[in-house]
Structure formats: structure tokens, C-alpha cells
Amino acid sequence: MPALERALDVIDLLASRDRDLPFSEIMHALNIPKPSLARILGLLTERGLVTKTDERGLYKLGMQLLYLGGRIESKLRLRSVARPHMEELALTTGKTIELSTLDRDQLILIDQIEGNEGVRLFTRIGSAYPYFHAIGAGKIYLAHMERNKRKEVLRKIGLPMVTKHTIANVEQLERELSDIVAKGFAFEDQELREGVRRAVAPIYDSHGKLAGCIGIASPIFSFTYEDKDDLAQVVKGAARKISADMGAATQNNG
């Protein structure tokens, strides 16, 4: 089904660029013959997935995608439930607040409030992180897996070094995961990105299952190692409130 595949490629291409693209550039980038591309862009435009700007052949993503994105109800309950708590956290800490969840075995950022530190952490809503072992939320998910599943996952992705602080051996990781279970939060110390720390806490749903993670992210100059436990208490508090709002049985684990 070349038409469909190409259409999805076009959409991905438009999503990957930060500017609108002219017909010819799409054509060359994806190696699609002109008449075919014309048909595809015509249909996508008609359906609102793509918009033509300037009436002179520049294309960009269309508003229909905003609508479709808004209609993903499943994980969006978590999102809407968490929103007010995230805002409170953002207000009290001034830091970047992130909400993530698992979807199709991928860790997805589903909401974010940028802190006032002027440091952009350039993760994008909807983007997936591949490195579970290098991310607070990923470590939390790993910590909640049964041992076998975890081993399988780790075997598949390995433990690539993302920064020089990334945990690189299984024993150390296992120790850290136990620690996470015991303390009820994860600490990420420049393991995904040099100069950025995170404190992350798990959110549970009404079945007691891990529904997602909320995290505070900040550059190291305003998130020192000493701040760790304070901020951890703060995120844990927020996570507990969100879990409660999700209908989780109130349980005291730290």
C-alpha cells in the first residue's frame, strides 16, 4: 500500500521539521513521484491532516491532528487528573514538571510544564524515550516489573551509556531498583543528560497498577545533590494525591 505508507511518511516528515516544506522538498526527501505526491497531499489536505500555507505550496501539519491528539482518551484521564497537581508543583518549585506513562512498551511524555529556569529540557510531548535505565521514570517502570520480564527487557535494550553518568552494569542497576522500591521514588542524576537531574515518583491507578510517573526536572545548579530528598518528598506527595484522584486505595509507602 504505497499511498498509505507514503502519506504517513509525509506526515512524519512534516512533524520532524521545524518549518513548512514546499512540494519539491517533500518529493525529493521521500522520493515520491510528482503525481503521486500531488494526490497524497491533496487528500491529506482535504482531510485536514495537512495544511497548505501561503497559497503558494508550503505544507505543514494540520489542525485535525490536534483534534485527533485530543481524542486519545485512554491515557488522558491520567493527564487531566494530574494537571492541577502538576501546576501546583510548578508553582511551588518553579521547576519543570513532567508526566509520563508507558504505552506499547515505550515510555511516553504525556504532559509537561516548563519551569522558569530558562533551561529548555527539549523533550516533546508525545515523544518516546528508548533508554529505560537512564531515566527516572524508566527505572520506576523497571522496578515494578517482575524479574523475568525485566531481564528480558534489559537484554533487548542493553545498557547503553547515554552520558558518562549512565548506569552501565546490571548489578548496580538492580541495587538501584531495590532502592527505588524501598524509598518510593527514583533519582536521576545526569544519567540521561549532562547537567540535568530528576526526582520521579510513581502514580498508581484504582487497580493498584502503575499508571505513570510524575517527575521534577531541573539543571544541576538549582537541583543539588542535597536537594534530592526534599524534592523527592514533594514529588511523592504530588504522586500520592494524583493516585488518590485516580481512585487508588490510599496506601502509605513512605
Added chain:
Amino acid sequence: MPALERALDVIDLLASRDRDLPFSEIMHALNIPKPSLARILGLLTERGLVTKTDERGLYKLGMQLLYLGGRIESKLRLRSVARPHMEELALTTGKTIELSTLDRDQLILIDQIEGNEGVRLFTRIGSAYPYFHAIGAGKIYLAHMERNKRKEVLRKIGLPMVTKHTIANVEQLERELSDIVAKGFAFEDQELREGVRRAVAPIYDSHGKLAGCIGIASPIFSFTYEDKDDLAQVVKGAARKISADMGAATQNNG
């Protein structure tokens, strides 16, 4: 290109239902032969636009759409700029706050904070309103058009009665539009929906062009005719702040 067209139909179908759909239901609803649908769903699933739930053949929209939705940068600057001001409005008024803009000659709701009145106004982010003359934001857009363009638009859509309060004749509408220009806000009195009032103000960008509208919506029992001017001042204040943040020259028009 049946594959593409059908794929888009599948996505729209999944978006239109509030539950996950089984293979067979999609098949019958859209009249797609089994192998074709299998191919389409396979590809859409692979690309993350659709997700299979429960491992037992239920389909729903996938997270990739969240990502794509988040990548619509064009109008999203307005959205992120407006967010904090919307939140402040929501906090001080307790009412539903709406942000809308024009895209492809359609009025689109691009952000929304629900009020605590328990009354759902059931408009969805990303959805388009067809009736310019029956909506605060639509009237503002009409008021900003040059006379000829406005006539053309009105000729195309007519003035259908949406509720018994909808403005139904051109003279009355023109009078109201002049009023909007003079006062710097629009009042919508159950013209789109029985029992709902709105106060809406225009937001301008750095070129002085109309960038969007911010509105306060509320059921009539907590938004009486007498509240009108107070709430108008409040939205206008917010709109002014957002315009300023958008880089508009600070101008005092009311």
C-alpha cells in the same frame, strides 16, 4: 488510493467513538474487506497511529497522534503563551475558559480549561465551529473582516438559527459587529447553546493582526446579563496581557 482513504476513515471512526472497537466492527462500519483492513490496521499500528488493546483485537487511537498534535507549532505559540493567563482566569472566575483561533477559514478551539460549575460545555479541543454568527469568537472574526470578505462569508454560510436566540438578520448582526469593534469584546447570549453565555475578547499578534480569541463561558445561572460588563473587563484584561506576551504593541482600545 483506497488504502489511504480507508486508513483515514479508520482513524476518524476510532476518533468518533468513545470506546475501543473490535476488528469486525470497523470492517462492517466502513465496508472494508478483511485482508485489506488487516493490512491497514497492521501498518497504522506499526506506525503508532492506532493501538491494539487487550491483545484481543480491540483498536483505539495511538499515542503517535498525541505527538503529532503536539508538533503543530503554528498556532501553538498562541496556546502556550495564553496558557498561564487562562489558568489565572480560571482561578479567579471559576468559569470555563476557552481559547480559539482561525484555521483554514474555520474557527477552532485550541485550548480549554473547564470551570468548576459542573456544567460540561462539551466542546472538544481541535473541533471546529461552523456558525460564525452564533459564537462570540466568530462574531469577533467577522467584525475584523473587511466588508466585502464578510459579505461573502455570510452569503456562504447564511444565518441559520442555532437556538432561538441566534441572530437571524444581517442588519442586526452588522449593528452587533460595530458594537464589538467599539467595545472591544463580544457577548454571546445563548446564541449557540441554550443556557450558555460567553464573553469573548480578541488577541492580537505582533503584526497587529487578530491571532485568536479568549472567552469565558458559563451557564446563565452564574452568568447573568448584569455580570456581562464585569466579565467583559476581565477577559479583555487577559486578552490584553496575552497580546502583549505575543509581542503586540500595547494599545489601549477600551
Added chain:
DNA sequence: CCAGGAGGTCTCATATAGGATACTTAAAAT
């Protein structure tokens, strides 16, 4: 334990979507 129903795959003849080429239009550029 068997039957029924659903999701999903395979095969292959054939209708049809695709692409090479040529043409039209229109805006820039010389």
C-alpha cells in the same frame, strides 16, 4: 470435548492505483 465465532494469514487472478511523460499555470528572476 466439540462447535461456533473472531482475528488474522495465505494465495492468486484481476481490477486499478501508480508513474513516465507531457502539458498548464503562475510567480519570480534576468
Added chain:
DNA sequence: ATTTTAAGTATCCTATATGAGACCTCCTGG
């Protein structure tokens, strides 16, 4: 004013995506 570049349309032959039907496999209910 003429040329060039790019978007988009039209045509039509052919490579290929499609769909009927058969088949597989798993679950569920009798």
C-alpha cells in the same frame, strides 16, 4: 519581456495492490 523554476493536472499503459475465498488458531460457551 522573456526565461526559468516550481506547483499542479491530464493521459494512459502497466506493474501491483486488492479482495474472494480458503485456511489457521485461539478463545468461549454449550
